Amino acid sequence: MTNEEQLTRVELKAPYLIFLGTEPEKKHAKTGAGIAHWRPDLCVGQLRLPGCGVDLDLPDMTPAEAAAAGAKSFVWGVAGFGGVIPPEWTGNLFDAVDAGLDIVAGTHSSLADVPGLAEAAAKASVSLIDVRNPPANLPVGTGEKRSGMRLLTVGTECAVGKKYTALAIAKEMADRGMNADFRATGQTGIMIAGSGIPIDAVISDFISGAAEALSPANDPDHWDIIEGQGSLFHPAYAAVTLGLMHGSQPDVFIVCHDVGRDVVDGYPDYPTPSFETLIAQTIEVGKLTNANIRCAGFSVNTSSLSDDERDKYLSKVTEETGLPCVDAVATGVGPIVDHLVKSFN
């Protein structure tokens, strides 16, 4: 068995050259922008082609220049057009391989489908890493209690800030000198963190085991801040949420929500749950693997509200629940970390 086969996480080699292609708009360069925002220390430079309208404030470099500056991976930082790899960009992939860089992507069309690229990568002894592919050796869950503290972000539905909130909490903890790691469960999170498991791509039988492998036993004061997926109230993805929760054995969870969402996106017959309902059900099912699971706060996207409305909304939730309620972007997550420090020291 090779080393690669034994891995239970996707692992990327840092630092990175971020590839932005000819992407005109920053909103389609979320992955690259996310890496540059959260992990500037991992970014050596950016590679932009003529017409590119995105600037991550990184030095412009060719793959060869990036390699000379220490880069180990060429990271595909744009959504592209329908997730495909435009043929006119593939020359850059070969340049990267020739420069000795791994190529990291989560595009819908596979790197392995670019004619000749797999052969070139093999010849150059570099890897083509698709962050959508889970590692092959995931174990079945054991349900055994592990040392260390764990926080999981849960949502009233998908795309309500679970990744952002987890990243912000991990950063706030690190800034305070706490012992904490962000644990990525989706492709963008994995590219930001440099490792992780795309949990929704794991075969169902192994999902709890994958979550256990993602946040292994650690020091008693160490916090794993785990990126949540889906929602217990999502008719398609609740199983992903549950498996991740059972394997994560979270001590606390943070409820993420977007005030602008009354129904699950794309599922008009499914209203988003109330905080009370979501908390009750999360505890009810989460206590199977951690009897002490509890809610430790709320992280709400209030971008559809005015500043005044936002303040009122956040204060009201805190008054009603006795727990911190933040907008991770607008107010930061300081109050949540304050609460955790106070509760667990």
Add this chain to the structure above:
Amino acid sequence: MTNEEQLTRVELKAPYLIFLGTEPEKKHAKTGAGIAHWRPDLCVGQLRLPGCGVDLDLPDMTPAEAAAAGAKSFVWGVAGFGGVIPPEWTGNLFDAVDAGLDIVAGTHSSLADVPGLAEAAAKASVSLIDVRNPPANLPVGTGEKRSGMRLLTVGTECAVGKKYTALAIAKEMADRGMNADFRATGQTGIMIAGSGIPIDAVISDFISGAAEALSPANDPDHWDIIEGQGSLFHPAYAAVTLGLMHGSQPDVFIVCHDVGRDVVDGYPDYPTPSFETLIAQTIEVGKLTNANIRCAGFSVNTSSLSDDERDKYLSKVTEETGLPCVDAVATGVGPIVDHLVKSFN
């Protein structure tokens, strides 16, 4: 896109020649015995090698004889030795391919790994079907309500009779002239039913969608009797159970249990839940996709009790819950079907 790519279920061609190899003991021929027991109409014959101690009461045939008698598939009916395909048995696989039979197996080692077999199958235009592999084209769940009635068996843990109970209920309904189908979610069930989806092998994102595809919209009086998997109280497999439940949208569920089990097998820290707890949580999470979900009875393996103890146990559960409680093997499932007929007519 070919026809095969569009399939959302594993589909087998009946009737079958059941292969039993040199298996000395019936308990290791569960798959073959299960098919012969539940679907004798699908069995043309059995193929036994010298030393085989199992007899399914079917005519002994070579693959060529079976093909001449109308057989379409050679079905691997034994567990074998650690799930591997013994080299001395592979000649029979080539004989089957030469006779124009598909080969169907769920062994741990893959049919595709038998040297030369894939090529021989391609040449003979027959298929090598691994019932552990889900179809490629599974959709994401929609959560939309479908017509027809659905029953799901749920368990206090794994291996407590969920498949047997579902098969028995589907047979009892068919015997009464009701409009019912058994829906298989595991490899043995699929071989018995001739079609199905190995739900625990489905990628997590698609598990609810797979369950929706397994029991599509049907006549209002039609019953899908769906084989449950895992348990909501299993620390490794609860996600499988939940995804199957959300996609199945069961109108009713039957609680399956083994009176001899106090803890989850292999998980000594996880007690099996009380009926009350299991029913409450099943309704709590199941109502997301079917607001009217309810328990319609109990199917308990009481083989560790005396006849007298069994009678007392089954009566006590019925007295306490007002719902039928059977031992599907010892007493049959008639009272459960009686209850369903009475409740939904």
